[in-house]
Amino acid sequence: xxxxxRIVIIGGGLSGLTLAYLLSKRNINAIILEASAxxxxxxxxxxxxxxxxxxxxxxxxSDMHPNLLSLIRELGLQKYPQFSKGISLFxxxxxxxxxxxxxxxxxxxxxxxxxxxxxLTDTLAQKLPSDAILRNTTVTAIKEKETSVLIETDTDRxxxxxxxxxxxxxxxxxxxxIFSPQLPGAFNNLLPTVQxxxxxxxxxxxxxxxxxxxxxxxxxxxxxxxxxxxxxxxxTSFEEDKFGFTGFLNGGAAAYLQEVRKELVLRQLGDLIxxxxxxxxxxxxxxxxxEFILAGNQIIQHPHQDNGHPLLQQSYMNGxxxxxxxxxxxxxxxxxxxxxxxxxSVFEKLMEGTRKRF
Ligand SMILES: Cc1cc2nc3c(=O)[nH]c(=O)nc-3n(C[C@H](O)[C@H](O)[C@H](O)COP(=O)(O)OP(=O)(O)OC[C@H]3O[C@@H](n4cnc5c(N)ncnc54)[C@H](O)[C@@H]3O)c2cc1C
Numbered sequence: 383x384x385x386x387x388r389i390v391i392i393g394g395g396l397s398g399l400t401l402a403y404l405l406s407k408r409n410i411n412a413i414i415l416e417a418s419a420x421x422x423x424x425x426x427x428x429x430x431x432x433x434x435x436x437x438x439x440x441x442x443x444s445d446m447h448p449n450l451l452s453l454i455r456e457l458g459l460q461k462y463p464q465f466s467k468g469i470s471l472f473x474x475x476x477x478x479x480x481x482x483x484x485x486x487x488x489x490x491x492x493x494x495x496x497x498x499x500x501x502l503t504d505t506l507a508q509k510l511p512s513d514a515i516l517r518n519t520t521v522t523a524i525k526e527k528e529t530s531v532l533i534e535t536d537t538d539r540x541x542x543x544x545x546x547x548x549x550x551x552x553x554x555x556x557x558x559x560i561f562s563p564q565l566p567g568a569f570n571n572l573l574p575t576v577q578x579x580x581x582x583x584x585x586x587x588x589x590x591x592x593x594x595x596x597x598x599x600x601x602x603x604x605x606x607x608x609x610x611x612x613x614x615x616x617x618t619s620f621e622e623d624k625f626g627f628t629g630f631l632n633g634g635a636a637a638y639l640q641e642v643r644k645e646l647v648l649r650q651l652g653d654l655i656x657x658x659x660x661x662x663x664x665x666x667x668x669x670x671x672x673e674f675i676l677a678g679n680q681i682i683q684h685p686h687q688d689n690g691h692p693l694l695q696q697s698y699m700n701g702x703x704x705x706x707x708x709x710x711x712x713x714x715x716x717x718x719x720x721x722x723x724x725x726x727s728v729f730e731k732l733m734e735g736t737r738k739r740f
Pocket of ligand 1: 412416
């Protein structure tokens with residue numbers, strides 16, 4: 383069965399959803415094909431037992447991110463500053479007490495989204511027609527036709543688009559999607575070298591019924607070279623009625639079972655901020671190496687390597703195939719700001735093409 387669609391967007395992360403939203407504002411319908419059962423990609427907010435929004439993916443942004451801030455405003459969402467008042471801890475090794483410091487108040491603030499970062503992708507999705515998003519649909523092949531492009535999936539559906547925009551990390555495209563005819567050699571060689579931001583990282587989050595650390599004068603901020611937690615921040619809700627932490631674990635902890643990671647996290651926190659830390663109402667963590675971000679590719683250690691490369695800005699297949707994930711952005715690649723920039727950039731190219739045609 384072939385479904386005819388004018389514009390097909392592959393990937394329902396922030397870049398794909400933003401692009402579909404921008405097109406919908408011009409009354410241009412697009413369909414999004416998303417491999418996972420979940421939208422949002424690297425944005426994932428979960429709720430604890432007490433319904434605290436807890437981030438497993440993207441969390442922070444700043445005044446340096448005007449495209450993201452303007453999208454947030456336009457969608458009627460709200461931001462609030464990351465809490466950092468009080469004593470912060472720096473643990474250099476496990477056999478010495480941690481060093482205490484105060485985060486400078488003059489530093490530019492980083493923000494969080496009220497209700498959780500997923501409010502952003504959920505709100506974008508709500509703005510689209512209900513049949514504009516197909517989940518559980520993995521794109522496996524893209525084939526050039528005379529004036530259009532065929533998109534094959536792992537379901538029995540094949541799509542035909544006038545324009546196709548691939549909104550996936552380039553590294554993921556390289557071993558998951560077959561292009562025919564093959565794309566230029568230089569482009570094929572580039573794809574596996576483009577670093578996928580945060581691939582391989584482990585984010586954890588904890589929920590508590592009380593902000594006991596704030597009551598004891600701590601900021602909840604921790605940096606450590608000694609324990610499983612390498613970085614941690616207060617994760618209290620905007621309303622200040624739900625409490626928790628979020629942060630990153632040492633990459634090596636991917637080798638442990640989740641229950642072992644949880645035990646090591648609680649032990650480290652118990653030692654550093656007291657035994658009240660031992661009884662969270664929820665613990666979650668996520669190792670970002672699955673088929674929706676890395677799919678067996680190597681983790682590239684060099685940050686942002688080949689991100690925003692000129693070959694990622696070009697169109698292929700006779701001007702009908704484009705690429706637009708955060709890694710393609712020429713500014714702030716890897717970040718949510720980059721995802722919005724990438725979506726805007728392809729949107730402008732598509733509009734330019736429309737203007738030329740009419
Ligand atoms: C742990 C972590 C922490 C982060 N922290 C921050 C932060 O604090 N601030 C910040 O600005 N950014 C942060 N980021 C980065 C931010 O999440 C990304 O920049 C942004 O979400 C990327 O959006 P995207 O749409 O470009 O890509 P993605 O979110 O990766 O979306 C790609 C989508 O494509 C889907 N897909 C994959 N393969 C296929 C296929 N074959 N067919 C169809 N669909 C497919 C995936 O399931 C996914 O939904 C973080 C990321 C992680 C993982």
